[in-house]
Amino acid sequence: MALLVDLVSWALLLSGGAFGIIGALGMLRFPDFYTRLHASGITDTLCAVLIIFGLMLQSGLSLLTIKLVLILLFLLFTTPTATHALARAAVVDQVEPVLADQGQPGDDHDAHSGEPSSKS
Amino acid sequence: MRYVISLAFLLVALWLALSGVYKPLLFVLGGASVALVVWLSVRMDVVGIEHNPVLFSWRLVAYWFWLFGQLVKSNLHVSRLVFQPSLVKPRLLTVPVPHQAAVSKVTYGNSVTLTPGTVTLKLTDDTLEAHALDEASARDLEAGHMARKICWLERQQEDCC
Numbered sequence: 460m461a462l463l464v465d466l467v468s469w470a471l472l473l474s475g476g477a478f479g480i481i482g483a484l485g486m487l488r489f490p491d492f493y494t495r496l497h498a499s500g501i502t503d504t505l506c507a508v509l510i511i512f513g514l515m516l517q518s519g520l521s522l523l524t525i526k527l528v529l530i531l532l533f534l535l536f537t538t539p540t541a542t543h544a545l546a547r548a549a550v551v552d553q554v555e556p557v558l559a560d561q562g563q564p565g566d567d568h569d570a571h572s573g574e575p576s577s578k579s
Numbered sequence: 580m581r582y583v584i585s586l587a588f589l590l591v592a593l594w595l596a597l598s599g600v601y602k603p604l605l606f607v608l609g610g611a612s613v614a615l616v617v618w619l620s621v622r623m624d625v626v627g628i629e630h631n632p633v634l635f636s637w638r639l640v641a642y643w644f645w646l647f648g649q650l651v652k653s654n655l656h657v658s659r660l661v662f663q664p665s666l667v668k669p670r671l672l673t674v675p676v677p678h679q680a681a682v683s684k685v686t687y688g689n690s691v692t693l694t695p696g697t698v699t700l701k702l703t704d705d706t707l708e709a710h711a712l713d714e715a716s717a718r719d720l721e722a723g724h725m726a727r728k729i730c731w732l733e734r735q736q737e738d739c740c
Contacts, residue, residue: 478654478658481658481661482661484661485657485658485660485661488661488664489661489664489667490664490667490669491669493669493698493710494667494669494712496698496710497657497695497696497697497698497712498657498661498695500654500657500692500693500694500695500696500698501654501657501658501661501695503693504650504654504693504694504695505650505651505654508647508650522596522597522599525596525597526596526597529596529597535693536689538693539688539689539690539692539693539699540689540692542692542698543688543689543692543698543699546692546698546699546700546710547700547701550700550701556669556671556710557669558669558670558671559668559669559670559713559714560670
């Protein structure tokens, strides 16, 4: 039984690590700032979730589990806010996104009008 | 007053869960810090219906499970794109935000950002502007499953879409 729990938790930890590497790889391979945000999203979510689930199995049911759950919750609540702040800052700074249908003027006009509106 | 009491209870539970060392001195210190936080929250005027944790019903847990499924799905999708970067076709899109309460709008914006493949660029009163990594992610968002789920989540309160 203990061996089974260990095996499952190793699998979770390893796949979590693998997704972290995939996220990093995506950061390197994707073409521009905005697409790279999506790659970091992998590290923010599935990578963190898998590693914390793996750690929960290692710790067993105790107060430590509650702490791990709280870490996961806070992580999942705060990372999108940070990502959005980055994206918003890029929009306000008029970083032009690379788009698939480039060359058609007027298609992507409203994303980077540059108005520093909204309280992000 | 109801909200003050529920906040105090939640903080006590949190303290008990995080502390793990149960000695009289620590109980006194914990009680004092809970009282201080509650007093500060009242002073800051942030205790109210929107911040009341007791309002979170089973629907929120159900939503989290659903969102987790979406997370896994979109993570696998974006991971595939990492290995085939030629398939990346970024696109901007605007979708309507049908929700009334500010909390629901924020939940929508945050959920969109949380799922890889879509990032919220701008959230206004009734529209959400997003950057999508490829056509499939964009169409997923445009289909509006997530917006409908949050409507369902909101329905526990009277004002809804």
